[in-house]
Amino acid sequence: xxxxxxxxxxxxxxxxxxxxxxxxxxxxxxxxxxxxxxxxxxxxxxxxxxxxxxxxxxxxxxxxxxxxxxxxxxxxxxxxxxxxxxxxxxxxxxxxxxxxxxxxxxxxxxxxxxxxxxxxxxxxxxxxxxxxxxxxxxxxxxxxxxxxxxxxxxxxxxxxxxxxxxxxxxxxxxxxxxxxxxxxxxxxxxxxxxxxxxxxxxxxxxxxxxxxxxxxxxxx
Amino acid sequence: xxxxxxxxxxxxxxxxxxxxxxxxxxxxxxxxxxxxxxxxxxxxxxxxxxxxxxxxxxxxxxxxxxxxxxxxxxxxxxxxxxxxxxxxxxxxxxxxxxxxxxxxxxxxxxxxxxxxxxxxxxxxxxxxxxxxxxxxxxxxxxxxxxxxxxxxxxxxxxxxxxxxxxxxxxxxxxxxxxxxxxxxxxxxxxxxxxxxxxxxxxxxxxxxxxxxxxxxxxxxxxxxxxxxxxxxxxxxxxxxxxxxxxxxxxxxxxxxxxxxxxxxxxxxxxxxxxxxxxxxxxxxxxxxxxxxxxxxxxxxxxxxxxxxxxxxxxxxxxxxxxxxxxxxxxxxx
Numbered sequence: 001x002x003x004x005x006x007x008x009x010x011x012x013x014x015x016x017x018x019x020x021x022x023x024x025x026x027x028x029x030x031x032x033x034x035x036x037x038x039x040x041x042x043x044x045x046x047x048x049x050x051x052x053x054x055x056x057x058x059x060x061x062x063x064x065x066x067x068x069x070x071x072x073x074x075x076x077x078x079x080x081x082x083x084x085x086x087x088x089x090x091x092x093x094x095x096x097x098x099x100x101x102x103x104x105x106x107x108x109x110x111x112x113x114x115x116x117x118x119x120x121x122x123x124x125x126x127x128x129x130x131x132x133x134x135x136x137x138x139x140x141x142x143x144x145x146x147x148x149x150x151x152x153x154x155x156x157x158x159x160x161x162x163x164x165x166x167x168x169x170x171x172x173x174x175x176x177x178x179x180x181x182x183x184x185x186x187x188x189x190x191x192x193x194x195x196x197x198x199x200x201x202x203x204x205x206x207x208x209x210x211x212x213x214x215x216x217x218x219x220x
Numbered sequence: 221x222x223x224x225x226x227x228x229x230x231x232x233x234x235x236x237x238x239x240x241x242x243x244x245x246x247x248x249x250x251x252x253x254x255x256x257x258x259x260x261x262x263x264x265x266x267x268x269x270x271x272x273x274x275x276x277x278x279x280x281x282x283x284x285x286x287x288x289x290x291x292x293x294x295x296x297x298x299x300x301x302x303x304x305x306x307x308x309x310x311x312x313x314x315x316x317x318x319x320x321x322x323x324x325x326x327x328x329x330x331x332x333x334x335x336x337x338x339x340x341x342x343x344x345x346x347x348x349x350x351x352x353x354x355x356x357x358x359x360x361x362x363x364x365x366x367x368x369x370x371x372x373x374x375x376x377x378x379x380x381x382x383x384x385x386x387x388x389x390x391x392x393x394x395x396x397x398x399x400x401x402x403x404x405x406x407x408x409x410x411x412x413x414x415x416x417x418x419x420x421x422x423x424x425x426x427x428x429x430x431x432x433x434x435x436x437x438x439x440x441x442x443x444x445x446x447x448x449x450x451x452x453x454x455x456x457x458x459x460x461x462x463x464x465x466x467x468x469x470x471x472x473x474x475x476x477x478x479x480x481x482x483x484x485x486x487x488x489x490x491x492x493x494x495x496x497x498x499x500x501x502x503x504x505x506x507x508x509x510x511x512x513x514x515x516x517x518x519x520x521x522x523x524x525x526x527x528x529x530x531x532x533x534x535x536x537x538x539x540x541x542x543x544x545x546x547x548x549x550x551x552x553x
Contacts, residue, residue, distance in 0.1 A: 009353055015360035022364070053349075079352035101356040101381060103417075104363055172423050179419040179429075182412055186428035 001115055002026040004045040006036065006062065007077075008054050016049070016102075023108060037065045045072060047115060050094075052078045052085065060092060067093040073114045077102070105180060127162045129220070132206065134158050146204040153183055154197045161210060161220045170217035194218065226277045237269055283307040298326040344391040348384055355381055375420070382454070386515065389447050393519055396526040400441040407479060407545075408433045410442065411468045414449040421457055425464070427483075432469040436477055438545040444523050448531075449481070451516040452541050456483040459505055459539070477545045484538035493535055497521040 003025050007013040010031075017027045028043045030036065033054070040048065048066070052059035063074060076089040079100040089097050096110050115121055125137035132143045139155050140147050150158065160177050161169055171190060178185050185193070194210065201209045211219050227234065241262055248258045283304075290303045301320040307313060358377050362370040392399060411433050415422070422429060456466050460483070467482045488496060492503035500514040517533075524531040530544035 009357065011357040012353065012360060015357065015364055018364045019360060079349050079356075100352045101359050104360075172420070175423045176419050179423065180416055182416075184415065184429040184431065187426060 001047070001119075001121075002028060002043065002045045003111070004040050004043065004048045005029040006033075006040075006048060006054070006059070007051045008033075008056075009051075019104065020111075025111075033062075036062055037069070040066065041070060046119065047111060048072060048074045049111075050074055050076050052076050052089065053080065060088065063089075063092045063094060073118050075110060075114065127159060129162055129165055132162075132209070134162055141201070141204070143204050143206050148200050148204050150197070150200065151193075152181070153178055153185070153193050154200065156181060156183075157193060157197055161218060165220055168213050168217045168219045174218070223274075223277055223281075226281070227273070230273065237265075241265055279309055280307075280312065283309075283312050298323050298330070341391050341394075344387060348388040348391075351384055355384065375424075378420070382450075385447070386451075386513075386519070389444075389523070390515060390519055393522050393526075396444070396523065400444060400527070402439050402441055402527075404437050405440055405442050405445070407436045407438050407470060407477070409435075410445055411449065411479070414446060414453060415468075417450065418453050418457070422453070422466075425457055425460060427457060427460060427464040427466055430465060430467045432467070433479065434470065436470060436472075438477060440527055440529065440545065444527055445529075448520045448523055448543070451520050452481050455516060456481070456485055456539070459483075459485040459487075461485050461538075473544075475547050477547065479543045479545070480540055481543075482538065482540040487538050488533070488535040490535075493533065496533055497531075 001024075003020055005013055005016055005020075005027060007016065007029070013029050013031075017029045020027050028040070028045055030039055033056070050059055050063060052063075054062075059076070063076070066072065066074065073095045074093070075096045075098055076094040077098050077100060078085055078089075086097050095114055098107060098110065125135060127134045127136070132141065134141045134155070136155060136159060139150050139152070141150055141158060142148075156177055157174055160174055171187075175185060175187075175190055178190070198210055201207075209220060213219060244265070245258055245262055248261065249255070287300075287304055291297060291300060294300060294303065301316070301323040304316070306316045355377060359374065362374045362377070408431070411431055415429055415431065453466065456464075463484075465484055467480075469480050469482075471478045471480065486505060489504050492501075492505070495501050496503065496517050497520075498514075499518040501518070502514045521531055524543065528546060530542075532542040532544070534540045534542070
């Protein structure tokens with residue numbers, strides 16, 4: 001999936017590119033806006049992140065021009081959080097509207113939800129390590145032909161630990177991940193969840209899969 | 221201005237006239253003029269004098285009565301000279317002209333300040349807009365290079381961002397009407413989003429959260445109510461105690477829905493609670509626990525007023541804030 005980043009601030013453009021690449025997207029981030037419309041179309045991107053407050057070039061103009069030729073989804077980005085801008089963006093045919101500073105998790109979520117909707121794609125639903133496979137869509141973890149069902153929270157916990165193999169994930173970070181999915185767990189609940197998860201992993205012969213690092217967090 | 225008071229002013233003239241009348245009476249009587257004639261003359265003179273006095277009173281009274289009435293009824297009293305008309309007697313004219321000059325000078329002065337304030341407000345808007353770029357850059361760079369140091373830095377930059385946001389909302393709080401759209405919003409979603417926005421701080425401070433709000437719909441501007449609830453959550457974090465929690469629940473009343481945000485923090489001392497919504501009020505807690513700008517709750521109350529909502533605060537084993545959303549599309553402002 002290729003995403004175009006139309007942003008004039010160098011640092012933001014570079015860092016945003018790096019961030020999206022880390023999450024598995026291809027990025028087209030032009031520095032020169034002279035032939036912006038044709039360049040973007042040439043690259044055949046699947047989504048455009050457009051900063052509406054470009055100094056020399058009118059973001060709205062670009063949006064209109066692109067819309068004349070293509071229906072590629074556009075997410076408009078701005079530091080002006082005014083309703084006027086939001087309305088204007090919608091009228092121009094933008095698909096979504098995000099304010100700076102970016103809440104990166106929200107940005108990612110919106111990108112993937114638009115891509116899913118427009119291109120009928122499924123985001124990768126499986127994560128594997130050392131013979132252990134977590135199927136997110138089915139909420140099942142399997143190892144050596146044995147499998148067991150997990151609760152929504154347990155899936156999220158295992159997911160974040162498996163995304164950070166070899167790195168200690170602090171408790172706070174795991175809790176934050178759960179909170180972002182509307183599960184507002186507290187310290188004790190987290191401990192209970194992790195213990196339950198461990199028991200379930202042990203039942204499919206995965207002993208000591210999750211390691212506790214006292215005072216720091218958990219790791220796989 | 222009544223007739224008696226008017227006469228009191230003329231006491232000198234009236235005394236002189238009375239003395240003159242006495243003199244004339246004595247003179248006429250001494251020159252053997254008929255008593256009835258003397259009486260008639262006196263009567264005429266008194267009558268004419270009274271008539272003159274009354275005529276003067278009558279002319280002036282209506283102007284002054286009108287002036288006093290206008291002054292009392294006018295809200296912006298410096299616009300007085302626009303409301304009244306110029307009188308047709310000399311002293312009144314002097315008063316009127318002077319008033320006009322004075323009022324105009326006042327209005328000119330007010331315009332200067334209004335313009336200055338508007339320019340300053342525009343500057344703040346531009347400043348906020350500009351500063352969001354380096355803040356975004358910083359957050360992005362930190363996101364891409366995560367380690368212990370960057371996590372700590374991220375927290376600090378989040379704090380900066382919160383203050384920038386508060387500055388923006390403060391500058392817009394006088395002209396809310398120019399930038400809001402009242403829509404149907406889901407109360408549960410609003411609360412959940414605010415909690416999620418502050419999740420890192422809440423988790424870090426070991427504050428547990430309990431949301432018991434149903435999917436009720438309220439009419440408000442999402443941006444502004446977001447800001448208000450954010451301020452309240454931030455206060456709860458700032459003034460927390462051991463084993464802190466924040467509870468969100470709603471109650472339906474006859475014509476309204478109340479959202480309650482209850483924490484078990486250090487609460488608000490009795491002597492401060494009636495003043496927490498005052499601008500710049502920091503109170504005992506504000507001074508003891510952290511440097512507070514005293515603006516947060518002031519803004520909340522002001523914005524609630526503009527959105528047609530009511531906000532109340534209670535302190536019993538912590539602090540409870542109640543926001544009242546009137547039911548129905550037309551709110552009673």
